[in-house]
Amino acid sequence: MILEFTKMHGLGNDFIIIDNLEDKRLNWSKLAENLCQRNTGIGADGLVLVNPSHNGDYKMVIYNSDGSLAQMCGNAIRCFGKYLYEKGYTKEEKLSIDTDSGVKILYLTVDNGVVQSVKVDMGSPIFQPELIPVNAPNSADIKIQVAQRELTITAISMGNPHAVIFVEDLKNYPVNELGPLIENHPLFPQKINVEFVQIKDDQTLAIRVWERGVGETQACGTGACAAFVASVLKGKVKFHGEVHLLGGILTITYDGNKVYKEGPAAFVFEGKVEIDSSYKLI
Numbered sequence: 001m002i003l004e005f006t007k008m009h010g011l012g013n014d015f016i017i018i019d020n021l022e023d024k025r026l027n028w029s030k031l032a033e034n035l036c037q038r039n040t041g042i043g044a045d046g047l048v049l050v051n052p053s054h055n056g057d058y059k060m061v062i063y064n065s066d067g068s069l070a071q072m073c074g075n076a077i078r079c080f081g082k083y084l085y086e087k088g089y090t091k092e093e094k095l096s097i098d099t100d101s102g103v104k105i106l107y108l109t110v111d112n113g114v115v116q117s118v119k120v121d122m123g124s125p126i127f128q129p130e131l132i133p134v135n136a137p138n139s140a141d142i143k144i145q146v147a148q149r150e151l152t153i154t155a156i157s158m159g160n161p162h163a164v165i166f167v168e169d170l171k172n173y174p175v176n177e178l179g180p181l182i183e184n185h186p187l188f189p190q191k192i193n194v195e196f197v198q199i200k201d202d203q204t205l206a207i208r209v210w211e212r213g214v215g216e217t218q219a220c221g222t223g224a225c226a227a228f229v230a231s232v233l234k235g236k237v238k239f240h241g242e243v244h245l246l247g248g249i250l251t252i253t254y255d256g257n258k259v260y261k262e263g264p265a266a267f268v269f270e271g272k273v274e275i276d277s278s279y280k281l282i
């Protein structure tokens with residue numbers, strides 16, 4: 001079977017996007033694991049399906065590169081909006097996109113038929129420990145021991161789970177050593193995405209992200225929102241500012257209720273891949 005795909009990225013966080021409006025009945029988890037491989041596959045942080053929806057215009061489904069299903073992805077959803085608009089699925093500049101963490105509203109900035117940026121109403125952050133989920137009485141100031149260090153974590157769900165840690169020297173911080181230990185710590189029953197955050201000034205954060213099911217990525221949209229919310233709550237930044245990631249900058253607003261995130265999305269290439277019958281669901 002031949003599968004057509006589009007490769008896109010949001011600040012270097014890259015995705016394979018596949019139209020599944022007519023259910024292809026494939027083992028998407030196994031496909032994500034194989035197609036996302038950098039050496040033997042197409043190479044990406046995640047696989048994104050365009051599915052039909054009764055709740056929104058379309059439904060975005062996202063698999064991490066290890067084949068696990070994620071509830072939401074802040075960078076993929078901007079790519080999703082650009083994909084739908086520029087490929088002619090919609091003429092609307094305001095879209096409602098269904099996800100496994102509810103419907104998100106997208107506002108596209110379009111110039112001459114080209115989507116320049118996408119602003120996303122990311123909804124409200126979730127702080128209840130059991131909903132994040134985290135096995136702790138509170139979501140703030142959770143102490144955790146990893147690799148002979150005691151770390152202080154703020155846990156937040158942006159539809160998917162995040163652990164935010166403030167650090168002094170982000171560039172030299174051992175993200176690749178501590179990231180997997182925190183991701184898989186027993187405090188987090190569904191594992192967790194980890195944001196290491198350095199405050200630059202009262203409107204600017206720099207972050208590095210260890211993503212659940214992926215590893216360190218160039219950028220994470222939901223992670224940028226979680227890091228910004230935690231920083232506002234700790235009085236370290238004002239309600240509107242920038243999050244600087246390895247792959248570029250996102251603009252975030254947290255009004256005490258909802259989080260809005262704005263940034264770019266880009267096409268990389270189109271392709272076709274032949275897959276064998278072992279991926280077919282019986």
Ligand SMILES: N[C@@H](CCC[C@H](N)C(=O)O)C(=O)O
Pocket residue numbers: 013046064069070071072073074075076160161193211212213214217219220221222223
């Ligand atoms: N890169 C994403 C988040 C993707 C899902 C995440 N790894 C998870 O498992 O929750 C983003 O931009 O938000």
